[in-house]
Amino acid sequence: MKEKKEDNLMEKIVSLCKRRGFIFSGSEIYGGLGGTYDYGHFGLALKNNLKLYWWKKFVDNRRDMYGIDAAILMRQEVWQNAGHVANFVDPMVECEKCKEKFRTDQLENKNKCSVCGGNLIEAKKFNMMFETRVGASDDSSAISYLRPETAQGMFVNFKNTVDAFHPKLPFGMAQIGKAFRNEITPRDFIFRVREFEQMEIEYFVRAETWEKYFEYWKDEMLSWMEEVGIDMSKVHELEVEDVDRAHYSKRTVDFEFDYPFGRKELFGLAYRTDFDLKNHKLNYIDEENTDLPVGKAEKMIPHVIEPTFGVDRAVLALLLSSYCEEEKGEEIRSYLKFKPNIAPVICAVSPLLKNKIELIEYANIKVFAPLKAEFGRVMWDDNGNIGKRYRRQDEIGTPFCIVVDFETLENDTVTVRDRDTGEQERVKVEDLKKYIQEKIS
Ligand code: GAP
Numbered sequence: 553m554k555e556k557k558e559d560n561l562m563e564k565i566v567s568l569c570k571r572r573g574f575i576f577s578g579s580e581i582y583g584g585l586g587g588t589y590d591y592g593h594f595g596l597a598l599k600n601n602l603k604l605y606w607w608k609k610f611v612d613n614r615r616d617m618y619g620i621d622a623a624i625l626m627r628q629e630v631w632q633n634a635g636h637v638a639n640f641v642d643p644m645v646e647c648e649k650c651k652e653k654f655r656t657d658q659l660e661n662k663n664k665c666s667v668c669g670g671n672l673i674e675a676k677k678f679n680m681m682f683e684t685r686v687g688a689s690d691d692s693s694a695i696s697y698l699r700p701e702t703a704q705g706m707f708v709n710f711k712n713t714v715d716a717f718h719p720k721l722p723f724g725m726a727q728i729g730k731a732f733r734n735e736i737t738p739r740d741f742i743f744r745v746r747e748f749e750q751m752e753i754e755y756f757v758r759a760e761t762w763e764k765y766f767e768y769w770k771d772e773m774l775s776w777m778e779e780v781g782i783d784m785s786k787v788h789e790l791e792v793e794d795v796d797r798a799h800y801s802k803r804t805v806d807f808e809f810d811y812p813f814g815r816k817e818l819f820g821l822a823y824r825t826d827f828d829l830k831n832h833k834l835n836y837i838d839e840e841n842t843d844l845p846v847g848k849a850e851k852m853i854p855h856v857i858e859p860t861f862g863v864d865r866a867v868l869a870l871l872l873s874s875y876c877e878e879e880k881g882e883e884i885r886s887y888l889k890f891k892p893n894i895a896p897v898i899c900a901v902s903p904l905l906k907n908k909i910e911l912i913e914y915a916n917i918k919v920f921a922p923l924k925a926e927f928g929r930v931m932w933d934d935n936g937n938i939g940k941r942y943r944r945q946d947e948i949g950t951p952f953c954i955v956v957d958f959e960t961l962e963n964d965t966v967t968v969r970d971r972d973t974g975e976q977e978r979v980k981v982e983d984l985k986k987y988i989q990e991k992i993s
Contacts, residue, residue: 561812561872561875562740562741562811562812562813564875564886565741565868565871565872565875566741568875568886568888568947569595569871571947572594572944572947572948573592573593573594573595574591574592574594574595574598574871574896575589575590575591575592575595575741575742575867576589576590576591576592577589577590578590578747586738586746587735587738587744587745587746587747588745588746588747589741589742589745589864593896594896594897594948595867595896597896597897597929598867598870598890598894598895598896599749599863599867601893601894601895601896602780602863602866602867602870602894603728603749603751603863605776605779605780605893605894606728606751606776606861607619607726607728607751609776609779610724610726610753610772610776611726614724616719616722616723616724617723617724617725617726617753618713618717618719618723618724618725618726619725619726619727620705620706620709620713620725620726620727621727621729622702622705622706622708622709622727622729623705624698624699624705624729624730624732625684625686625696625697625698625699626696626697626699626704626705626708627696628693628695628696628697630704630708630832631681631697631704633831633832634704634707634800634828634831634832635799635800635827635831636681636697636700636704637679637681639798639799640679640680640681640700641677641678641679641680642655642656642657642677642678642680642736643655643656643657643677644656644674644675644676644677644678644736645659645662645672645673645674645675646672646673646674646675647665647667647668647670647671647672647673648670648671648672648673649665649668649669649670649671650665650667650668650670652665652667652668653675653678653736654666654672654736654737655735655736655737658737659672678734678736680700680733680734680735680736681697681698681700681732681733681734682697682698682732682733682734682746683695683696683697684696684697684698698732699730699731699732700731700732700733701731701750701752701860702727702728702729702730702731702750702752703727703752703754703828703858703860704828705727705729706725706726706727706752706754707754707828707829707832707834708832709725710725710756710829710832710834711834713725714836720840721756721757721758721836721838721840721854722755722756722757722758722761722765722854723755723756724753724754724755724756725753725754725756726751726752726753727750727751727752728749728750728751728752728863729749729750730747730748730749730750731747731748731749731750732746732747732748733746733748734746740811740813741868742864742865742867742868743811743813743816743864743865743868745864748862748863748864749862749863749864750860750861750862750863751860751861751863751866752858752859752860752861753769753858753859753860754824754828754856754858755769755856755857755858755859756836756854756855756856757854757855757856757857758838758852758854758855759825759826759854759855762823762825762855762857765857766803766805766821766823766857769821769857769859770789770805770821772859773807773819773821773859773861774787774807776861777807777818777819777869780866780870780891780894781870781873781874781889781890781891781894782809782818782866782869782870782873783869783872783873786809786810786869786872786873787807787808787809787818788807788808788809788810788815789805789806789807789808790805790806790807790808790817791804791805792804792805792806792820797822798822800822800824800825800827800828801822801823801824802823802824802825803822803823804820804821804822804823805820805821806818806819806820806821807819807820807821809865809869809872811868811869811872812872817865818862818865818866818869819859819860819861819862819865819866820859820860821857821858821859821860822857822858822860823855823856823857823858824855824856824857824858825855825856826853826854826855826856827856828856829853829854829856830853834853835851835852835853836851836852836853836854837849837850837851838850838851838852870890870894871888874888874889874890874949875888875889876888876889876972885943885946885974886946886947887946887947887949887971887972888946888947888948888949889949889971889972890949890951892951892952892988892991892992893992893993895929895948895949895950895951896929896948896949896950897929897930897931897945897948897949897950898927898929898930898950898951898952898988898992899923899927899930899931899950899951899952899953899954899968899988900930900931900932900933900941900945900950900952900953900954901915901919901920901923901930901931901932901933901954901956902915902932902933902934902938902941902953902954902955902956903915903916903934903955903956904938904955904956904957904958906934910961911956911957911958911960911961912934914956914960914961915956916932918981919954919956919966919981919984920932922984922985923954923984923985923988926985927988927992931945931950933945933953938955941953942969945971946971949971950971951970951971951972951991952968952969952970952971952988952991953968953969953971954966954967954968954969954984955967955969959978960981964980964981964982965978965979965980965981966978966979966981966984967979968984968987
C-alpha cells in the first residue's frame with residue numbers, strides 16, 4: 553500500500569532532513585539563528601540539481617537569455633530608485649504589554665497578542681532590507697543593503713548586457729543568487745527565511761506585447777515545476793489583487809502550493825512594466841521598429857515580465873511532493889521519490905558483505921569507480937547490513953541501489969534495486985552506464 557501521510561508531514565520532513573544530512577538549523581550549536589538554515593551534503597546536491605536544471609531550461613537551451621552574477625552589495629541609489637527604501641515594508645503590529653511584533657497580514661486575531669493576550673497596536677513601518685555599511689566611513693553615504701531580490705542586479709546591468717551582446721527584443725536576463733529579508737516572523741522551516749536563494753528572469757518586451765509574454769511565461773513556469781517533480785495537483789494560480797501587489801507590479805500571478813501549513817506562495821510572475829528601467833534612467837535603441845524611416849532608430853523603454861522562483865521553496869515543495877510511505881509488515885518504509893536527474897544521489901554501490909575483500913575490490917574498481925567518473929553523484933555505501941543500506945538510500949531518495957554479490961564474481965552481473973517498486977533485476981556490469989543513462993533521460 554503506497555500513500556502519503558499528511559499528518560505530521562512537516563515534522564517528518566524536518567526530521568528526515570536533519571537525520572539524513574539535507575538541512576540543519578543555522579548556528580545550531582549556539583541555539584540557532586531565527587530564519588536561517590544550512591544545507592548539508594544531500595540538501596545542497598538537491599538544490600544544485602534544481603538550479604542546474606533551471607539554468608539549462610531557461611538559459612542554456614534558449615537563444616534569447618543572458619546570464620549575470622551581480623554583486624549582492626550595490627549602491628544605495630539602486631534601492632532608492634527601485635522604490636525599496638520607501639516601499640519594501642511590511643505592515644506590523646506590536647503588543648502593548650510584551651512588545652512582541654507581528655506581521656499584520658499573517659495574524660488571525662489582529663487585536664489580541666497570541667503570546668500574552670495583550671492589546672495589539674499599530675507599530676511603525678518596518679523595512680525588511682538588512683542595512684549595512686560599506687567601508688570605514690560612518691556618514692550616511694556608506695549605507696548599503698543586502699539585496700532583498702536578485703532582480704535589481706539585472707536591471708543595473710541592462711546597459712552592459714545590451715552593449716556587450718546587442719540583443720533584439722524580446723530578450724531576457726537570468727540570475728541565480730542569494731537574497732536577504734529581515735522577516736518579522738520567519739516560520740515553517742525553509743518556507744519563510746531571512747536568507748534564501750532566488751532564480752529570476754527579467755524578460756524585456758515591447759509594451760504592446762506584455763500580455764502575450766505573460767501567458768507564455770506562465771506556461772513555462774508550470775512546465776518547469778512539472779519537469780522537476782513538483783506535485784501539480786497541489787499547485788494553484790492566484791491572481792493577486794491590487795492592494796496586495798508589490799509597488800512595481802501592474803499584474804501578478806502567484807503560484808501557490810498546498811503545504812501542510814496551508815495554501816501559500818511558491819513562485820510568482822509579475823508584469824513590472826517599465827518601472828525599473830525608467831527609474832534607473834535606462835533605455836534601449838530599437839533598430840527593429842520597421843514603422844520608422846530607414847536609419848531612424850527609436851529610443852524606447854522595454855517593459856518587463858518577471859518569472860521568479862524561490863530556490864528554498866522549490867526544495868520544500870519538492871520534498872513534500874516526493875515523500876512517500878509504504879507499510880511493510882510491521883514497518884513503515886519511507887522514501888523520497890525524486891526524479892533521477894534531480895535526486896542528490898543517482899545510485900549507490902554496495903559490496904554485499906563488507907569483510908569480503910574480493911567483493912569490495914570488484915565493487916570498487918569495476919562498478920563504483922567507472923560510474924562515479926561518469927555520473928558524479930554516485931555513493932559508496934557499505935555501512936550496516938543490506939536492509940539498513942536500502943532504508944538509508946530510500947530516505948535520501950536514491951533511485952537505484954547496486955549490489956555486488958558472489959554471483960557477480962562468477963558472471964559479471966549485479967543486482968539493481970528500484971527505489972519505488974523495491975524490485976531487483978540483474979544487469980551486466982558492462983551495461984550499467986547505459987542502463988542508468990537511459991533511466992536518467
Ligand atoms: N523580484 C521579485 C521578487 O522578489 P517576491 O514574490 O517578493 O518577488 C520571489 O519573491 C520569490 O522568492 C517568492 O515567490 C518565493 O519563492 C521566494 N521568497 C520570497 N521571500 C522569501 C522568504 N522570506 N523565504 C524564502 N523564500 C522567499
